[in-house]
Amino acid sequence: MKADVQENKSLVLIVDDEPFIRMILRHFLEREGYKIVEAQNGIEALTVFNQLHPDIVLLDAMMPDMDGFECCTQLHSLDCSKYTPVLMVTGLEDQESVDRAFEVGAMDYVTKPIHWAVLRQRVKRLIEQSHLQQKLEAVNVELQRLVTIDGLTQVPNRRRFEEYFNQEWQRMKRDQQPLSLIVCDVDFFKLYNDTYGHRVGDRCLQEIAKAIKEIIKRPADLVARYGGEEFAVILPNTDTEGATYVADKICDAIRTLAIPHKNSQVSPHVTISVGFTTEIPQPDSDLEEMIAAADRALYQAKAAGRDRYSSNH
The missing domain is CATH 3.40.50.2300 (Response regulator)
Structure with a gap:
């Protein structure tokens, strides 16, 4: 003692x-x-x-x-x-x-x-x-x-995404630098859950979050779980070329995981659809509109056959 x-x-x-x-x-x-x-x-x-x-x-x-x-x-x-x-x-x-x-x-x-x-x-x-x-x-x-981390995937949650996106939007508007936003959606994930069960579905999301996180290396970038099987990536100071590179790497990384998905309509493995947009925020431009533009790009990727990325400028 x-x-x-x-x-x-x-x-x-x-x-x-x-x-x-x-x-x-x-x-x-x-x-x-x-x-x-x-x-x-x-x-x-x-x-x-x-x-x-x-x-x-x-x-x-x-x-x-x-x-x-x-x-x-x-x-x-x-x-x-x-x-x-x-x-x-x-x-x-x-x-x-x-x-x-x-x-x-x-x-x-x-x-x-x-x-x-x-x-x-x-x-x-x-x-x-x-x-x-x-x-x-x-x-x-x-x-x-803990309040800002998604319990399942251990990446920032929707609340943190919104906080951080707003912060970086204002910063890029002030500095007149490009901001890129990527949204990702796991293809046929409902079918995956129905086929393999929710516990296996949870593990699948954990693997995907980890794979995306490994691509996003810069301290200012943020990967978040945006919704059920949706992820979002905020890339400050990143132009269209940079965002294209990251979007391509995300699609490739999920293919490389080779997680079996026998009922997928595009591949025998789990795949992801990705949409992104890049903008230099202007005094009269709208943050919500940028999120909507990334969502439209995601929809285009799905309409074009999934397991790919698409951009919206």
């Missing part, structure tokens, strides 16, 4: 220009089980903070050159300071100083002479709150991910 406690010691940064104050704070906090690092002024504090990312900062308000208030302001401008509480240690207890401490981002303050039992509780509480906040944010990020 003792070893675990050693491993998980929180790191406290003590910032004070008086060596004696630093020493007594160090002795007290080490006895409470914390690891300690010291800085004798604000400049040094910023350097140490950047290097070691402490769990809490005990910051003296009154220091020469850069006082605690200015130091606290600068600490909060650092990228890595998001979760690190600052506890101001001050000889001042007038309202103006207390207000200022909170204004510059201190989470709490203690006054000199230090009341040790109060300091002990405040350090403990601030570190616990900070750790809890980090955990909550991590959980929220994961929940957000």
Whole structure:
């Protein structure tokens, strides 16, 4: 048990220009089980903070050159300071100083002479709150991910598709760059489900999602499950030539999977029909119309015999 406690010691940064104050704070906090690092002024504090990312900062308000208030302001401008509480240690207890401490981002303050039992509780509480906040944010990020991912295929869902398409539409409109949209529909999928059953149908969709995902490599591109057996691909900064290449690769990749489909009317294997459109969004153009154009292209691919791609400009 003792070893675990050693491993998980929180790191406290003590910032004070008086060596004696630093020493007594160090002795007290080490006895409470914390690891300690010291800085004798604000400049040094910023350097140490950047290097070691402490769990809490005990910051003296009154220091020469850069006082605690200015130091606290600068600490909060650092990228890595998001979760690190600052506890101001001050000889001042007038309202103006207390207000200022909170204004510059201190989470709490203690006054000199230090009341040790109060300091002990405040350090403990601030570190616990900070750790809890980090955990909550991590959980929220994961929940957000789950809300936007399709449970079966593990690619983004329709909701995420709509969010992202809107975002990229606006971005391409601003930059006057081409945006391509591909929609795909698994051929005769109802027949496939009727022939092999829904569990096998689910596995088929998983394989198809994986195959499409492997083609779409750029970080800004997005593959989503658009509906039952429909997938959509958003390709920002992609012209007609680029979209044609991707559409062709998708059709080919699904053929290569060679998933048996004995009742398909176009092939002994599962195939996919693909429609796409490319546009440089204009101030008066309509996002919904672009989706409709890709859908029309998909319809053309199906009408022409499926297992192919078609474009709509």
